[in-house]
Amino acid sequence: NAGRNNVCFYSDILHLKALGREHVAIQARLSDAIRLGGLQVFYQPIVQSKGGEVFAIEALARWQDDKSGWISPELFIPMAEKVGLIQELSDVVTHQAFCKLREWRDAGLHQKLMLNISRSQLFAPRFVSNLVERLNEFRLRPSDVILEITESVALTDYSRQLKHLKLLGAAGFQLAIDDFGTGYSSLSQLHEMPAQLLKVDVSFTQRLHTEEGRRIMQAIVQLGNGLDLQIVVEGVENLETARFLQGLGVHYLQGFHFSEPVPSGVAELWMRLGL
Ligand code: C2E
Ligand code: CA
Ligand code: CA
Ligand code: CA
Secondary structure (H helix, E strand, O other), X not given: OOOOOOOOOOOOHHHHHHOHHHHHXXXXXXXXXXXXXXXXXXXXXXXXXXXXXXXXXXXXXXXXXXXXXXXXXXHHHHHHHHOOOHHHHXXXXXXXXXXXXXXXXXXXXXXXXXXXXXXXXXXXXXXXXXXXXXXXXXXXXXXXXXXXXXXXXXXXXHHHHHHHHHHHHHOOOEEEEEEEOOOOOOHHHHHHOOOOXXXXXXXXXXXXXXXXXXXXXXXHHHHHHHOOOEEEEOXXXXXXXXXXXXXXXXXXXXXXXXXXXXXXXXXXXXXXXXX
């Protein structure tokens, strides 16, 4: 289903979703995986459009289940949110990623870590102070990390979200608006966001083969530039796309063309040597 040139390692999500009972069993196994060390973190580079250096790496949770094999985060992240496991899951990811980041800093590597934060975490009491404490344990600073927050889908949540984002900004974290273009933020809201980066959703990248798709991308880039946001385009799968985006003046690129998400050892290699 993923189309051209893709290898799919995941169990069929729709198939899993269709099986209600299986779903419950998977939830129980997810809970075990979180507690017993069954989760891994993979890393994907975000590359400077000009020069090709690795600017940052995004931490992405991975789960290999004994029974079903690799299960997509598109399935288990929403599941963790639904059953109240997202905080524990995120603690595991954060701990692993901060451990690695400490090693990388000690080795003289300077790339930033990008971490996905889900909405329920954002609103959790003491979220900011817990995260800062965690960083302190590893002698890291908020400026080592960029937090990715998905663009708000529910408008009613907006002012609450803004308040929490400002707290994160005040604590020294850089913020990226993730999956940009899939929510409903208005232009005035975008302007108020205390974010430095805007990550354009992969669905826009996949439409670049049409004239309309290219125009929409161009408009998004102009909008971002006008609001002084640095732009990351996700889902860059080939050289042609990379060149086109470079031409538009996009700052950073991410996608299979550069690398898929990989284990920490491989990520470290390209941070040292370049891609
Ligand atoms: P996301 O934050 O939008 O992450 C980017 C997704 O795009 C990743 O999917 C990545 O593997 C995929 N991707 C990267 N390059 C390409 C490309 O060139 N083409 C295409 N078609 N896709 C590409 P993944 O790893 O399956 O993660 C799915 C979502 O799960 C993430 O979307 C994120 O929202 C969520 N997620 C993953 N790990 C975590 C986590 O630790 N915490 C939270 N809260 N969410 C997470
Ligand atoms: Ca993300
Ligand atoms: Ca995204
Ligand atoms: Ca996404």
